[in-house]
Amino acid sequence: MHKLLCFATKRTRCLTLSVSLIICLFIFSQPSIQRHIFGVCACGQCVADIFYDAWFRMHYDPNIELLLTKKNSILSDALYRWWQKLQYKSRVNYKAVSEMLFGIFPNEEDYSDAGPGRCRTCAVVGNSGNLNGSHYGVLIDAHDLVIRINKGPTEGFERDVGLKTTHRMIYPESAVDMDNSTYLVLIPFKTLDLQWLISVFTTKHIDRTYIPVKPTIKANRNKVMVLHPSFLKYVQEHWLQKHGRYPSTGFITLIFALHICDQVSVFGFGADKDGNWHHYFEHKKHPRNAGNHGGSYEYLIALKLHEKQGIRLYKGW
Template sequence: MSQRTIGMYCPSACATFLCHLYNTMAKACSLLKVAAVSTGILCFVCFYHSLYNGVSLKFPTVLSKGPAPPRTHPTSKFIQPSLPKCDPVGPKIAASSSLSELFIKTTRILWNKDTRKLGPIVRDYWMNLIRRNRGSLEQALDDLFRVVPGRDVFAEWRKRGCLRCAVVGNSKNMLGSGYGSSIDANDVVFRMNRCPTEGYEKDVGSKTTFHVVYPASAHAYQPGGRLFLVPFKVPDLQWLTSAFTSNVTYKIPYDTYRRRPPASVDANASQVVILHPDLMYETKIGTHGRTRSYPSTGVMILFASLHLCDEVSVYGFGFGSHGEFGHYYNKSAGNPHTSHDTNVETQLRERLEKENIIRVYKGRYPE
């Protein structure tokens, strides 16, 4: 029925008002129809244009409540797209009946203001580790943490993504290995004691995140990596403090060292980290039991990395094919440290490798 026809049937005032209202609404509906059709045509054109130009359109949804969820795309520099999905060592160790007992969940890895207090068992072990251990531990720690904060950078780094670490030893089997690029691809690279990289980049890489030393081996420290101290006695803590400041109230007993440590080191005190005696004790019990031998620096850092990192790769450990001992940076063969049980440490690495907890790169031994 048309508008004109309806108007013919409105003789009364009320009917006239109703007819006028109807006519107005009809005109409004006509305008809305035109707007709807125009909007539809415009949306179709925009959609076709977006497809043609490869642009992704995002339309709001009326069903969502609250803010949009955060993006899950990794932006951390620690994520390596070329590597497989992260395979953390923690769950695998916990699931291993033969290895879970070696790792103590409450073990503290780094020594700083928050972890300075030692339990009675660990304190007794550490204070008697070296016979020439003398001096006040409390005073040494007070002085040390005024200069070296020893903050845990790993807690921050692990939040950024899968933290892949390389523990790089100094075995002669690194020569000719070609592991350099593989080592440098890791997020964190640990190197121990004397570990020159210049001239050996193809085999040992050039990246150093942490240079692990004890005072007598600090002569070999190379600027560029963070200094990582393994302390065996109170004078080691005193030495570290004195290496960064002359404001000390005691005389360092240098007679407790077979080789006198350097008076200073070219390192950043704010980036120095210190291995905790808890970890040293855990490594001792897990490898050498209650024998008089104590773990090597290399195996202690291996234990530490299993606590601190998501994935761990090991390079440059072990002997040659004929049982020879030596370092990649010199030609002469050396002798293994008599205080370490190398057979026990080798067996531990083999167990960790067998259970797919670490990757071991055995290198080669030139004839």
């Protein structure tokens, strides 16, 4: 009887140990769960540190799809209808386009390595005129990832905006050449944007959307990523509460950085010190931010994130 009891006890311990091991393996394979449990990264001050904050939790969804892949490319009817209303309605077969897309470009779920051992610092570099005279260049280049937006140049502006570019967020109407080491991150506002991306690296026949666009650009086809339409909807509805027709590329980039980085520094957002909205590489100035985007509301959210220590916002003055 004693031997049977010992055997039963050992069996129970082994079973408990096995279950515990399985649970641990599952936790360590899920970045979103890691962040909720550990609440830290290796940086010291981390984005994950503000998960306790009710305002942040109301806006931030750790499980949102960031990048479009073959695995998650099937869109719900509601998402597809929302996405198609953003810029340009098309009768193109989305399914056929997406299948062609993943026959050309990488089909990987990048940046899923969040955890207490990682410290990834990111600089999101907007195009505001408040960068002029800022001398932020060295500080920007010190980050692990430097994410630039649309056509924002570095040549001739190195002292204020830096030299380094690891990622560039674009759409067809804002496309520029980039070097072989830079990730091209497409923000797809319509199916035609996906077709344009395919065309750029193949037939080069698409030279117009609703305006003329570049039929080809210099870029590394092995470093192409496409944001998921659900991520755009999430930014518009969770973060911006539907202010503006759709979010700006700058604000989309900021929220993207919150999901892939442990520390986020933001440069070149908002108006200049005189209240004008303009690009650091242009002389034309506007007294207010106009267009399809809720620029003022976006900036208020950026200020709130700075206040909560989710980002560090550099104002340029």
